[in-house]
Amino acid sequence: MMPLSMVKEGEPNVIKKVGGKxxxxxxxxxxGFVAGGTVTVVSEVNGNMIVNVKESRVAIGKDMANKxxx
Numbered sequence: 001m002m003p004l005s006m007v008k009e010g011e012p013n014v015i016k017k018v019g020g021k022x023x024x025x026x027x028x029x030x031x032g033f034v035a036g037g038t039v040t041v042v043s044e045v046n047g048n049m050i051v052n053v054k055e056s057r058v059a060i061g062k063d064m065a066n067k068x069x070x
Contacts, residue, residue, distance in 0.1 A: 004039065005047055005065035012040045013070035020067040031058050033068050 001016050015037045018025050032054035033039065042050040047062030060068075 001069045003066045004041070004049070004051070004068040004070055005044075005062055007041050007070060009041045009044060012038050015039055015068060015070055017069040018067060019069065024064075024067060028064065028068065031060075032056065039068070039070065 004013070007013055015033055015035055017035055018028050018033055020028070037053065040052040042052055042057060044050075047065065048059070049062075049065050050057055050059050052058075
């Protein structure tokens with residue numbers, strides 16, 4: 001397992017776990033980051049990312065990407 005922030009662009013990855021406080025986990029799950037779901041990094045700049053998750057593009061910061069384990 002590794003954090004989403006370490007994934008290369010264009011590779012689909014299966015989400016293994018979403019970490020952080022309960023409030024953070026709930027926020028990420030509402031965006032579609034759920035265990036077993038697929039996430040693909042579209043672009044990354046200084047750790048901040050645009051990802052495809054559940055047919056949508058979502059921008060997340062490095063701190064949030066570090067809480068999503070793939």
